[in-house]
Amino acid sequence: MIVSRRETWLGRVLLIILMVVTIVPFISLFITALHKPGTYPSGLSLPETPYWSNFVDAFTAADMGALLWSSALIEVGVVPVALLIATLAGFSLGHLRPPGHRAIFLAFVIGLTLPFQAVIVPLYYQMRDVGLLNTRWAIILPLIGLYMPFAVMWMRAHFVNMPEDLSEAARIDGANTWKLFARIHLPLSTPALSSLGILLFLWTWNQFLLAVVLVDDPTKRTMAGALGAFQGQWGTDIPLLCAGSLLILTPTLLVFLAFQRQFVSALMQGALKG
Template sequence: MLNTKSSTRLPGNLILLLMMVVTILPLLSMLFTALQPQGSLPAGLSFPREAHWENFATAFETSNFLALAQSSTFIVIATVPAAVLIATLAGYGLAHLQIPGERFFTVLFLLGLTLPMEAIITPLFYQLKGMGLVGSQWSIILPQMALLMPFGVFWMRANFLNASKELSESAQLDGANVWQVFRRIHLPLAIPAWASLSVLYFIWTWNQFLLAIVMVNDPTKRTMAGALGAFKAERSTDFVLLCAGSLLIMLPSLLIFLIFQRHFIKALMQGAVK
């Protein structure tokens, strides 16, 4: 029996190991390149004899990292909480409130997942320009919130559909209204779902590139990923500083994911456990 279980798990473990290697190797290559002397060519996966950790400090200063971090933080704070709240309310409504046209709206949100950003960026630019928002951080925040909605609503709807309806019925028999059922019963049970959604929204907003470079000319008002384009233009031949700057930009996303990965995995496993 043990041999059968081991043989069954072996292919899955090998796939996970392969995915881990494919994910980690590019990061290691970037780290080793960032530790090379400035102006040198990438040396692949060979750790330098003398690690130049000061390259990160140089990239921090030359890229105006502090101002970029403040801009990205403002964009994330203005986008993520509001987007998670709207997606949670909409997902709950589609799952439990039996609103007219529920199937139509669900299909509409699913179609939104297939809409590429590149297809709407030009009309979106002229629309925001007519509203006087181009050049400000709101030209990133408002479209980003709209782009996050299809996935977020579908994600939260699926979570609320898996919730026990008996709990809602019991609460209603005790005199609870719709808002109380949502706030006191379903919202606490959905903590893994909206916490993991917040992590995804943070990563996607922090790494938003296209909106940042199209809507805002000032690099200090862009996201970190969008500002990387300006940094690349200045340091296009210095691969060492480019790798160091890229790792600095990726670091907050990695830390957020590592901190909240427990909620993320729990949300993914809820449907399987049910």
């Protein structure tokens, strides 16, 4: 397909506009965070004397060390387990296709339409009844279940497009289903797994609603969930609040920048196969 010069320039202009719309809020947060604590900055003007100490004060005031540890524990509890279950289920639905796989696939499609807000009240009472309220398990277990529809659909889409010839050749050589999965399909699933892992990491790190509703102790929440408590304490100090927000956003930005090649590779792989 030949793309005209006009379409090329239009695409570049749209990308520039999108980049500006995305970056300007971060620039505004950063500039505001450099102003004197307790002031109300306006516009995007840099202060005459940048207060870099706002980042140190925000880190100390919000007890970021404890929040980082809590978020890391929640990530370890959610991401590996969700990846394992989604990969096994995706392989089964996408490649093995057992009896009833279409009905199961439809159930996962319906699950994609279920918003977190619709289940937050039942989850609260369920976590309370099983004695997990105000613990990290109240965040970890619901997130694993709520991520399953998307995660299974993502991995199923990958395994559906895997060549049947590979499986037939492996079975002729004597490979059973587990060897077929572990030695043939799993190594070829690295792009899909890495990109799904990035998404699950970002979603878990930025999870706010479940953390606020199901856990009272800010030091047992995700960093995004703890921002609510930090805002309640320092909501009138706009520079300090912006500094805290940037500290919370930094880990997710670093993870995405570090693994962006794998993420784009998986998306391009899916587009080419589709």
